[in-house]
Amino acid sequence: MNPRRLTLATVVVAIVVLAGVLVIPRLTSSGTQTSTSGATLDYQGQPSIGKADAPVTIAMFEDFLCPHCAEFSDQVFPQIQRAYIDTGKARAVYFYFPVIDPVQSVVIGGLGQCVFDQSNDAFWQLEPILMRTQQQLGNTPRAIDIALQYAPSLDRQKLQQCVDSGAGSKTVNKDAALGRSLGVQGTPTIFVNGKMLADGSWSTVQKAVDAALSATKN
Numbered sequence: 696m697n698p699r700r701l702t703l704a705t706v707v708v709a710i711v712v713l714a715g716v717l718v719i720p721r722l723t724s725s726g727t728q729t730s731t732s733g734a735t736l737d738y739q740g741q742p743s744i745g746k747a748d749a750p751v752t753i754a755m756f757e758d759f760l761c762p763h764c765a766e767f768s769d770q771v772f773p774q775i776q777r778a779y780i781d782t783g784k785a786r787a788v789y790f791y792f793p794v795i796d797p798v799q800s801v802v803i804g805g806l807g808q809c810v811f812d813q814s815n816d817a818f819w820q821l822e823p824i825l826m827r828t829q830q831q832l833g834n835t836p837r838a839i840d841i842a843l844q845y846a847p848s849l850d851r852q853k854l855q856q857c858v859d860s861g862a863g864s865k866t867v868n869k870d871a872a873l874g875r876s877l878g879v880q881g882t883p884t885i886f887v888n889g890k891m892l893a894d895g896s897w898s899t900v901q902k903a904v905d906a907a908l909s910a911t912k913n
Contacts, residue, residue, distance in 0.1 A: 736877060736886065738788045742811045742818045744776075745786025750911040751904055753785055754886040756792035756874045759803045761882045763895075765826040771897045772823075779904055789822070791867040792874045792882050796833075803832050804870075805863030809854055810842055812863070817846040 736754060753775065757764040772787075779785035791807070793800030807825065811818040824845045825832065832838045839858060843851055857863055874884070883895040887903040888910075 736790075736873065736889070742789040742807075742815055742822075743786055744815075744819050745780040746783045747786065749780075749783055749786040751779065751785035751888055751907045753779075753787045753900070753904065754790060755787060756790045756870070756879050756882055756884040756886075758792055758794050758800050758882045759807060759825045760793075760795040760800050760829055760832060762829070763881075764883045765829055767883045767895045768823050768826040771895060771900065774897050775900060775904075778901070784908060785904055789818070790874060791870040792879055792884065793867060793871055794882050799833055799835075801864045801867050801871075802835055802858070803838055804867035805861065805865075806835070806838055806842060806854075806858050808863030808866045809857035810846065810849065812857060813849055813853060814846070817849055821846050 738752060738754070755767075757767070775785070775787065780787060789807075791804040793804055803825070807818060807821070810821055821842055824841065825838070828838075828841055831841065835858065839854060842854065843849055878891060885892045885895045885900060885903075887900070888907045890903065890907075892899050892903055
């Protein structure tokens with residue numbers, strides 16, 4: 696299609712999509728985030744770091760193969776951890792949202808979930824490693840070797856069986872479907888106490904977390 700030929704139908708579709716993106720889910724009293732479509736963002740059973748009773752919850756939809764996620768992991772998340780997680784003011788919860796490769800993003804996300812099934816601590820230990828080694832993750836055996844190299848406490852046989860069975864990938868696909876129902880379209884997408892942020896920059900996250908902390912004091 697000629698990109699210069701913008702039909703009325705295209706305009707209508709664009710407006711509908713934009714409207715869907717701008718719908719911001721709210722945090723209900725039960726601790727789950729509910730969208731206008733009725734979808735809920737349940738933090739239970741997800742990889743998380745920080746105090747479970749922290750007043751602020753930061754939900755992160757990411758793809759281990761996403762360069763922007765790698766940048767967020769390297770430059771923004773350490774600041775979040777120092778300022779809010781280590782001080783008990785917030786916790787972070789990880790959700791999978793494959794966007795880079797329809798197959799390998801799911802496989803590597805599944806690897807992450809298989810690691811989490813064995814150890815939440817190992818997951819957070821490996822998260823920055825996997826982000827930094829993205830160019831090697833196209834080879835699944837190599838990705839497994841990396842996981843075992845940097846988290847040697849993992850059981851190799853259990854990890855291999857979990858990845859081969861696709862058990863972890865089922866969680867990835869579930870998270871992806873949930874993310875889409877909540878309006879997530881790319882990665883990283885960040886929610887702070889149920890509110891989707893415009894971007895994942897440190898300044899945006901800092902402003903949102905500080906506002907959420909202030910709200911909990913009122």
